[in-house]
Amino acid sequence: MAKKAIAATLDGAVMTAEGLSYKGVILEPIVEQCEGCERVIPFEDAKYCxxxxxxxxxxxxxxxxFATHVRAGVDKEGKVKVNPLKASKRAARGR
Incomplete structure (x- = not known):
């Protein structure tokens, strides 16, 4: 299955004293962990989400x-983390 490209622009965004105003919301610049995400959009000299x-x-x-560059975490045993409530319901269904 092909991945959809996330295409967004900050049309109509205005830089104010508080930060970047976009659709009535003040956006803050991204943090280091956001680097590599497909949603990040450069605006003037900074990047925003x-x-x-x-x-x-x-x-x-x-x-x-919302991060597109991070996948589900893996615990020490190499298994994907599962919600315990969902796991118990799955086990009960199998009786």
């Missing part, structure tokens, strides 16, 4: 769910 206004807060508690 149109999906989330405060990228640093998205990365504060783990991986940003």
């Amino acid at each position: 149109p999906a989330y206004a405060q990228p640093a807060r998205k990365w504060a508690h783990g991986v940003c769910n």
